[in-house]
Amino acid sequence: MTEIPSLLYSEIEDDVRATLRGLLADRCSWNDVLTRVDTDEPYDDALWKAVGEDLGLAGLLVPEELGGAGGTAREVAVVLEELARAVAPVPYLASAVLAVGALLAAPEGPARDGALGALAAGAKVGTLAVPATTYGAPFPLTVTGAPDGDGLVLTGAVTSVLAADRADLLVVPVVVAGEPYLALVDGTAPGLTRGRITTLDATRPVGPVTLDGVPAAVVAGPDAAEAALRHALGLGAALLASEQLGVSERALEEAVNYLKVRHQFGRPIGSYQALRHRAADLWADIAAARATARYAAAAFADGSPDAEVAASLAQAYCGDVAVHAAEECVQMHGGIGFTWEHPAHLYLKRAMSLSLLLGTADRHRTVLGGLVDLPPA
């Protein structure tokens, strides 16, 4: 076992947090988020421009020579904490983590480098065309490709792709003559159809992608495609824990604030032991989730051999903490917490959908059992 890296926040990370939190306070109040849910425009493009382009956070993971900020998974984790706190309706996870993560793990080349540059600039939104709940599964077989000049022609379908309808660039796992590839598809390519389903978390749309003879560029061949996809999903799972941390913190804060002001039976309800102890337990669980999420981010930042263990550990723990925190936030608010006009349901829906993304806790415990030699029955 290697030494445990720093699980604290660096000054740079604190700065990123402060800047982003300030922006989100201005531009992404829960009221803004809630209003958008009732419209047909689930993505806040102005906010995406401010976060991804103006603050340069879309390219945090991308090296400077490709137009990015040359940061690491540690800073991205802080960005995700803050975006989740605000339940921000921007495709950051799909674009800046999953699509960028897959491309970074692919071999250098003009298609890959050009796509990374566009994604880093925030000018384009990317996604990874896999079902958003995927983790630890065999390489997907639902899209096949045929050689066509230097590129491929793709046919098939993928369900539940994050930001499917918003993505300008799609990284698509495909099978060509029985071999795994990663292909890059332009959102405007002929034969490509994207949809959007009505989602449990309306701030994070997913939808189907169908491909009917779609031209695509190869970004990873059989020697690299599986590893690149695995890296992207591992990175996503590891960093999802920071979203779970952020939404947990926000849910607990809202609950605690309410416990201080709501009076029943002549006392603030926060003076009742039944509620004080539950709030304290949540705080304790969140403190542990913070250490675990930090470890997962650091493991990917450092390229640690323990990275896959760290990712599955984080997903086996932090998802349940977030759902529990959001559920408690609803319950501790009583009636008001069950109304549409109160933000508690936004945290609940984000937390619950997060627990399904990139493998449930149970799935990750199973994966972990394989990684640490604790085999099933």
Add this chain to the structure above:
Amino acid sequence: MPDNTSVGVVTAEEVRGRVRDLAAAHDPAGTDPVAFLGHRFDAGLAWVHFPVGCGGLGAPRALQQVVEQELAAAGAKPPNVYRNPIGLGMGAPTVAVHGTDEQRRRLLRPLWTGEEVWCQLFSEPGAGSDLAGLATRAVRDGDDWVVNGQKVWTSFAHKARWAMLLARTDPDLPKHQGLTYFFLDMTLPGVEVRPLRQATGQAEFNEVFLTDVRIPDAMRADEVGKGWAVSNTTLMNERVAIGGGAAPREGGAIAPVAKLWREHPEVRTGGLHDRVMRAWVEGEVARLANERIRQQLAAGKPGPEGSAAKISFARINQETTRLWLELTGEDGLAYDDWTMRRVDLGGSDGGRGPGYYYIRAKGNSIEGGTTEILRGVIADRVLELPREPRSDTKLPWKEIPR
């Protein structure tokens, strides 16, 4: 004692220099361990953040890491905290913060070397969670205080030379205001220590009976009536060794569970696999959480997470030892030995059967602050939730129903 009181902020380089000087004068590997600890104290390298002359340099706490690293590099073994766990964890900071110069001079060096072991006389049969309700009386008589009462759950009382004693000096005042704190010499007449047998069959703890014990006023810590504040200094100091490394993965109660699971495929079921994985995850998460607390402390930014870690440890240890016992099946019906034994300083309770660890873990959520009290601490001090209404804090102590 080197005089560097006029030096401004101590730097890492100065600390390194002091460690080099210490190692040059006293070979870390060849010197008697207790003697080496003494030299280390004299060099101000015991607790760098303590004042000069108290085993420290008045340096930033973060520099303690530098000391530990440099000493390790010089071939010194990390000092064993179990030589005097209560003294090092809680006694030393209390003496440093609240002690007189004379008390610091007398008490700290042998505490550090382990030549004088410490214990803590706080809990009483009638005052567990409600510590401020304690009844042990200290009555002023000339230059002495005459102490009568009974203390309980005292680790290492049978080995201790010194005790941190909290006693009631004014029963007419409200409970928190009538307390005073003393450093008690356990060899004084009237101090009687008896083993306390616990549910495991053994005796890790003691009862301490105090009968007309005469403590000189010079061994009072801080002012009369300030005992509650002093005891909070004691209790806020978590037993976290700065510079100590992180615990290893699978280092806790999960170790025998994982071993048994790997070596005995015949016990595996789907339900148990889920529980084993949950226990593994909880154990690893707690390890990382503890490491984060250690890093915060080492960076000079201690957080309130210690209470959370204690709650988690208790729960996880209880669940995991139960799982171990269940996994052992038929063997779990056996118990290795109910014979009453004392647990001595530095003694290990390793090598016992799962039944023992299952029973012992029940104490984890009671000792050192019950889980319920710690939740209250987090609710009050971290979340700043409104307090529960109380009727006992303003009354004179003697009028509180008991």
